[in-house]
Amino acid sequence: MQKEIRLENITKRFPGVLADDHVNMIISAGTVHAVVGENGAGKSTLMNILSGLYQPDDGRILVDGEQVRFENPRQAMRRGIGMVHQEFMLVRNLTVLDNIILGFEPSRAGMISRSVARRVLKDLMNAYKLDVPLDETVERLPVSMQQRVEIVKALYRGADVLILDEPTSVLTPQESRVLFAAIRELVSRGKTVIFISHKLGEVLEVADRISVMRDGRVVGELPASDATERTLARLMVGRDVLMNFTPPGKPQGDPVLEVKEMTVKDARGLEVVKQVSFTVHAGEVLGIAGVAGNGQSELVKAIVGLVPTCSGSIHISRRDVTKASVKHRRQAGMRYIPQDRAWVGTCRQSALWKNLLMGYEHYRKFSRFGLLRLDVVRRFASDLVARFGIKTASLYVPAGTLSGGNLQKAIVARELALGPRLLIAEDPTRGIDIGATEFVRRQVLQVAEGGGAVLLVSQDLQEVMALSNRILVMHKGQIVGERMPAETTEEELGLLMAGRATRGTHDGR
Numbered sequence: 483m484q485k486e487i488r489l490e491n492i493t494k495r496f497p498g499v500l501a502d503d504h505v506n507m508i509i510s511a512g513t514v515h516a517v518v519g520e521n522g523a524g525k526s527t528l529m530n531i532l533s534g535l536y537q538p539d540d541g542r543i544l545v546d547g548e549q550v551r552f553e554n555p556r557q558a559m560r561r562g563i564g565m566v567h568q569e570f571m572l573v574r575n576l577t578v579l580d581n582i583i584l585g586f587e588p589s590r591a592g593m594i595s596r597s598v599a600r601r602v603l604k605d606l607m608n609a610y611k612l613d614v615p616l617d618e619t620v621e622r623l624p625v626s627m628q629q630r631v632e633i634v635k636a637l638y639r640g641a642d643v644l645i646l647d648e649p650t651s652v653l654t655p656q657e658s659r660v661l662f663a664a665i666r667e668l669v670s671r672g673k674t675v676i677f678i679s680h681k682l683g684e685v686l687e688v689a690d691r692i693s694v695m696r697d698g699r700v701v702g703e704l705p706a707s708d709a710t711e712r713t714l715a716r717l718m719v720g721r722d723v724l725m726n727f728t729p730p731g732k733p734q735g736d737p738v739l740e741v742k743e744m745t746v747k748d749a750r751g752l753e754v755v756k757q758v759s760f761t762v763h764a765g766e767v768l769g770i771a772g773v774a775g776n777g778q779s780e781l782v783k784a785i786v787g788l789v790p791t792c793s794g795s796i797h798i799s800r801r802d803v804t805k806a807s808v809k810h811r812r813q814a815g816m817r818y819i820p821q822d823r824a825w826v827g828t829c830r831q832s833a834l835w836k837n838l839l840m841g842y843e844h845y846r847k848f849s850r851f852g853l854l855r856l857d858v859v860r861r862f863a864s865d866l867v868a869r870f871g872i873k874t875a876s877l878y879v880p881a882g883t884l885s886g887g888n889l890q891k892a893i894v895a896r897e898l899a900l901g902p903r904l905l906i907a908e909d910p911t912r913g914i915d916i917g918a919t920e921f922v923r924r925q926v927l928q929v930a931e932g933g934g935a936v937l938l939v940s941q942d943l944q945e946v947m948a949l950s951n952r953i954l955v956m957h958k959g960q961i962v963g964e965r966m967p968a969e970t971t972e973e974e975l976g977l978l979m980a981g982r983a984t985r986g987t988h989d990g991r
Contacts, residue, residue: 485562485642485674486511487532491541494527501527503698504541509643509676512669516677516685516706519695520718520915521886525678528695529645532676533565534558564641566632568648574621578614579603582635606637611667625774626657633664637673644668645676650684651912654773654976655943662688680916681944682711694718719917727923727948729967730930735764737800738815738904738935739785744794746777746784754780756959757794762904767926767936769950769967771943773979777959778939779821782908785937786818787811798904812841815903819893819910823886827893830882834874835863837881838896862899870895871921887918894925905929908939923949943972957981 487509494502502524509515519525530536532543534552542549545561552558555565572581579599588598600616607613614631615623623631629649636644646665650658665675665688679685685692686706694702694717702717715723739762746755755777762768772778783789785796787808795804798814806814820826828837839859842848848859863877872891874884881889890910897905907926911919926949930936940946946953947967955963955978963978 485546487563487643487674488544488547489528489532489541490544492528492531492538492543493540494524494531494536495539500698502531502538505695505698505700507693507700507703509674510691511674512672513690514665514669514675514677514688516679516689516692517695518679518682518685518692518714518718520917522697523695523718523915524698525695526647529565529647529676529678532558533563533645535565559636559639559641562640562642563645564636564639564643565645566629566636566647566649568651570625570628570632572620572628572631575619577617577619578623578631579616581620581631582616582638586639603634603638607634610634610637610664610671612637612664626653626660629653629661630664642672643674643676645678647678648680649677650679650681651941654979655972656976656980658684680914680919681942682714682916683944685714686711696720715916718915723916723920727927729767729927729949729951730765735766735933735935737761738764738798739937740795740797740800741785742795742797744781744784744796745792746780746789747792748780753792754959755784758959758961759794760954760961762935762937764903764933764935765930766952767930767938767950769946769953770937770939770956771946771953771975771979772941772956774941776956776979778956779908780959781956782818782821782906782937782939786816786906809844817897817902817905819897819905819907821908821912823889823893824882828881828889831880833878834867834872834881834884834892835860835877837892838863838866838899840896842896842900866892866895866899870925887914890914890918890922894922898925898929901932902929902934904935904937906937906939909941910938911940911942911945943975947972947975955979 489505489507492502492505505528517525527536531538534555534557550561579596582603583599587594589595590598603616612630612634614627614634620628649661653661668675677689686709689706692704692706692709693700694714696718742759744755744758745753748754758781770778780789784791787806791804795802798811798816801814803811803814824830839848848855860877867874870891872895873888881892884892910922910926926936926938938946938949950967953965953967954961955975957979965975
C-alpha cells in the first residue's frame with residue numbers, strides 16, 4: 483500500500499543545539515526521495531524522528547493525511563515505515579532467516595514456525611527480486627548481502643516506506659548498481675524510498691526528488707532532473723565547492739614507506755594480510771581501494787604499529803620500524819588519520835587543546851624538564867583552530883562535543899601540524915559533509931605537493947581516483963592489481979575489489 487509522508491514544522495532541540503528548525507517536507511508515495519546535507523544539517527535527526535527513534539518537540543507527521551506520533555521504531559514499522567541504518571543491526575551468529583523474523587516470529591500451536599516464515603520470505607524475495615541465503619549465518623556474508631538482508635527484513639516486517647542511510651558506503655560500483663536496480667523494483671511495486679547519501683552523483687542517478695538541508699532547515703527542494711552535483715553542493719554548503727582535484731605530478735622522490743612481504747594475522751590466528759609489498763615515494767599519493775573487510779584495516783594498523791606483523795618488514799625513510807613503537811614511528815615522520823575518529827583518533831572526554839597536542843607532548847618545543855609549557859601549547863592549539871577552520875566554542879570543550887566534520891578537521895590539523903614525511907590516511911572523509919570533505923582532500927594533497935608521501939586507504943573509489951598517482955586494489959588480504967587513475971575506470975576497480983581478475987599484474991614498485 484502506497485504511503486505519502488508529510489512532515490510539517492518538525493522541530494527538535496538537544497541541549498545547546500537546535501537540530502531541526504520547523505522542517506517541512508512532502509515525500510510522495512511511490513518515489514525515491516533523497517535527503518542531502520552537511521553533517522549537523524539535521525537530516526539524520528529528521529529521519530530518526532520519522533522512524534520513531536526520536537520524538538519531535540514541535541510539529542507533526544502525517545501518513546496518508548492522518549497525524550501520527552511514534553514513540554519507538556516498532557510503532558513506526560506498524561505504520562509501514564522502516565529504516566536500514568548505515569551500521570547494520572544484525573546478530574552475526576544467527577542465520578539470515580532468524581535475523582529477519584527476530585521479534586516477528588510466526589507461530590503455529592504456540593511454537594515458532596520457520597516453515598511458515600520460509601514460505602513467506604520466498605514469496606517476498608521472488609516478488610522484489612531480492613534473493614538472500616536464508617540458512618547462512620550473517621557473519622559469513624559479504625557486506626553487500628548483509629545490506630540486502632536488512633532490506634528484506636524491513637519488507638518482511640511490513641515496510642512500505644524504506645529509509646536507507648548511506649546505503650552505498652560499503653559497496654563496489656557493481657554492487658551499488660545492483661542496489662539501485664532493487665530500489666527501482668521496490669518503487670515500481672509501490673514502495674517509497676528515502677535515500678540519504680553524501681555521494682551526490684548517486685543521488686542524481688537514483689532519486690526522483692531531492693531535499694537539501696542546511697543548519698536544521700530545508701534550503702532547497704527540486705526534481706533530480708533539474709539538479710547537478712555543483713548546484714546541490716552550493717545549496718548544502720552555501721558557497722561554491724571544489725568538486726575536482728588533481729594529484730601531484732609524477733613523483734620523482736626517494737622511497738619513504740617500504741612494505742615488503744608483510745603478513746598479519748587477526749585475533750583468531752587467520753592471515754588477513756598476505757605477503758603484501760609496495761613502496762610509497764616522496765611527492766606521491768598511493769591509493770589503496772577495497773571493500774571493507776579485505777585486510778586494509780589490518781594493513782594500516784600494522785604499518786602504524788597498532789598490531790604486530792607475523793613476517794615481512796616496514797621501513798620509513800630507510801629506517802627499519804618493523805618492531806618499533808608507535809612513538810618511534812612518529813619520530814621517524816609518520817602521521818596517521820584513522821578511520822575511527824571518535825575512539826582511535828581522539829580522546830572524546832579530554833579538552834580540544836589536549837587532543838591537538840597528542841603525540842607531540844614530549845617534543846622539546848612543548849615541554850621542559852617533564853612539564854608542559856602551557857602558554858606555548860595553547861598558542862599552538864589556537865593557531866591550529868584558526869588555520870584549519872575548526873568550529874568550537876573554546877579550546878577547553880571536550881573533543882567529543884565537536885561535530886563529525888570539525889572533529890575530523892582537528893585530527894587532520896594535529897597530524898599535519900609539523901610537516902609529516904609520511905601521512906597514512908584511512909577513509910579520511912568517511913561520514914563527513916561535502917565542505918569538510920573538500921577541506922580534508924585539499925590538505926592531503928598539500929602533503930604530497932610539499933614533498934611528503936601519502937598512503938590513502940579509502941572505500942570511496944571517487945576519492946581514490948581523484949587524489950592518487952597510483953592505485954592498488956586489495957581483495958582477501960592480497961594486492962590483486964595496480965592501476966594508474968587515468969588508465970582505469972571505477973568499474974574495472976570494482977571488479978578487482980570483488981575478486982574478479984582483469985588485465986595486468988601488480989609489481990608493488
